[in-house]
Amino acid sequence: MAKQEEFKELSEDGGFAMVLCPSTIISTIFIEARISKDWSDICESSQLQEALQARLSSPDNSSVVEVGDDIMANPDASITLGQLFETYKDIIQSLKVVEYVGIETASACYTLNTMTVRLQAYQLYDTAREEDSTIPQAETSLLPHVRFDGQWDEYVDIQSTHTTSHIELTLARLVFESDLKGELIWMMTNILRFSQKSGADSRDVNPLILLYGPPGTGKTTLCQGLAQKISIRLNSTYKQTKLIQIKTANLLSKYYSESAKQVDNIFTTIARMCQDDPKRFICVMIDEVESIAFSREHSTYNGEAQDSLRATNSLLTGLDRAKGLANVIFLCTSNMVSSLDTAFLDRCGLRIAVNPPSSASQYAILCGRIQKLIDRGHITSDRSLPLYDEADIEYRADGDGPGAKIGAQILAILGLINSGDAQLIGGISGRSLTQLPELAILRYLRGEDCDIDLALAFIKRFVLSQEVNG
Numbered sequence: 001m002a003k004q005e006e007f008k009e010l011s012e013d014g015g016f017a018m019v020l021c022p023s024t025i026i027s028t029i030f031i032e033a034r035i036s037k038d039w040s041d042i043c044e045s046s047q048l049q050e051a052l053q054a055r056l057s058s059p060d061n062s063s064v065v066e067v068g069d070d071i072m073a074n075p076d077a078s079i080t081l082g083q084l085f086e087t088y089k090d091i092i093q094s095l096k097v098v099e100y101v102g103i104e105t106a107s108a109c110y111t112l113n114t115m116t117v118r119l120q121a122y123q124l125y126d127t128a129r130e131e132d133s134t135i136p137q138a139e140t141s142l143l144p145h146v147r148f149d150g151q152w153d154e155y156v157d158i159q160s161t162h163t164t165s166h167i168e169l170t171l172a173r174l175v176f177e178s179d180l181k182g183e184l185i186w187m188m189t190n191i192l193r194f195s196q197k198s199g200a201d202s203r204d205v206n207p208l209i210l211l212y213g214p215p216g217t218g219k220t221t222l223c224q225g226l227a228q229k230i231s232i233r234l235n236s237t238y239k240q241t242k243l244i245q246i247k248t249a250n251l252l253s254k255y256y257s258e259s260a261k262q263v264d265n266i267f268t269t270i271a272r273m274c275q276d277d278p279k280r281f282i283c284v285m286i287d288e289v290e291s292i293a294f295s296r297e298h299s300t301y302n303g304e305a306q307d308s309l310r311a312t313n314s315l316l317t318g319l320d321r322a323k324g325l326a327n328v329i330f331l332c333t334s335n336m337v338s339s340l341d342t343a344f345l346d347r348c349g350l351r352i353a354v355n356p357p358s359s360a361s362q363y364a365i366l367c368g369r370i371q372k373l374i375d376r377g378h379i380t381s382d383r384s385l386p387l388y389d390e391a392d393i394e395y396r397a398d399g400d401g402p403g404a405k406i407g408a409q410i411l412a413i414l415g416l417i418n419s420g421d422a423q424l425i426g427g428i429s430g431r432s433l434t435q436l437p438e439l440a441i442l443r444y445l446r447g448e449d450c451d452i453d454l455a456l457a458f459i460k461r462f463v464l465s466q467e468v469n470g
């Protein structure tokens with residue numbers, strides 16, 4: 001069979017357009033095409049997806065791509081896309097290479113016709129936040145939504161001019177040392193694929209993922225980003241994805257004494273939604289789940305505790321009922337994992353620890369925010385922010401004395417924050433690092449201009465002042 005023909009043999013499998021390919025091709029590259037929202041012809045949109053898929057996986061397409069690339073922004077986009085480029089250049093807003101799965105290669109550059117290409121085309125919703133009248137205790141959004149765009153993999157380019165080759169470091173907005181994001185996408189995809197294949201009764205694992213860890217480590221952001229990514233990746237299987245974010249804080253306060261009934265109602269409505277339309281995927285997010293999954297062992301029998309105890313019971317029975325639904329997943333977060341009810345923990349299909357950032361991640365997060373302020377014109381800089389390894393060498397060689405280079409100064413700041421007392425700025429969390437540059441400039445700037453050296457001096461001063469005031 002000609003390769004071109006084989007690529008046309010698409011079969012649905014867990015939402016992916018599976019492309020049959022010769023056994024020698026085992027690596028896969030995932031590409032997401034963002035289509036302009038003004039282009040509303042759904043039928044044509046799926047034709048466009050097929051046309052792009054065929055072009056990118058064509059045997060004569062020897063274009064080379066890297067993860068993080070936006071093919072549309074590449075100078076040779078017209079070669080990669082051939083005739084499609086002219087026709088669709090105003091419609092395809094981006095064509096991002098988002099993941100590579102396969103044998104490890106020496107280089108991070110991949111030639112398209114040596115691997116399987118999986119393409120997903122999507123359009124972003126931009127509807128206002130809905131208070132769904134059927135679930136008043138939640139906020140619902142259709143996904144993928146413009147509000148969560150870039151939450152997962154908005155890249156900030158950090159160029160290093162310290163080398164002749166002009167290295168580019170792309171930083172994801174959410175930075176983790178391990179490939180936590182990639183793993184989460186796969187785990188969630190697999191849960192859904194198993195759900196679909198098992199049928200309602202025979203499923204053993206609850207479609208429930210718990211992300212737990214200290215405050216400010218990115219759990220809520222991860223859940224929203226994950227829901228958004230899954231809605232794109234599985235859009236051949238599920239024509240619509242709805243994110244339902246339960247307002248847990250309200251449940252116990254606003255609906256005091258009837259929170260168990262409210263939890264019951266939520267699960268009944270969700271079950272109905274899932275059954276009404278099996279092609280609709282429902283992603284339920286329960287942020288700070290401890291408010292309704294508080295350990296019953298630790299509850300006392302006063303009125304409030306009774307209410308929360310009943311709410312926990314309703315949650316557990318609701319989750320058991322949801323086990324029979326193939327098109328729902330529950331994403332929960334908690335920073336009080338030790339207070340969670342053991343029966344709830346037992347029902348979690350996956351429990352994932354989200355840890356505070358490592359040194360390299362701290363550097364990436366801080367640099368990412370500084371770079372953002374540079375991009376927005378709040379900080380001026382004629383120098384680029386160096387890669388972590390380069391900064392580390394600078395720091396080890398010269399420390400952060402007068403005239404120290406930028407990377408060394410940033411590492412010195414991180415050293416200060418990590419040294420004992422500086423935990424007072426809220427500890428080393430993604431959240432505190434994200435806010436640090438802006439807070440420091442807001443506090444100390446007394447003029448209009450702020451160059452990079454001044455900004456770094458402000459940040460250092462801010463960290464020291466927090467230690468002293470602490």
Ligand SMILES: Nc1ncnc2c1ncn2[C@@H]1O[C@H](COP(=O)(O)OP(=O)(O)OP(=O)(O)O)[C@@H](O)[C@H]1O
Pocket residue numbers: 173174175176213214215216217218219220221222333334335357365429430431432434
């Ligand atoms: N690893 C990270 N990389 C980049 N940014 C991060 C990281 N962790 C947290 N942040 C940033 O910190 C902010 C707060 O994150 P988020 O609210 O998701 O944390 P959380 O773990 O849910 O906190 P909490 O437990 O207090 O609810 C977000 O703006 C997020 O972008």
Ligand SMILES: [Mg+2]
Pocket residue numbers: 219220221287288333
């Ligand atoms: Mg949170």
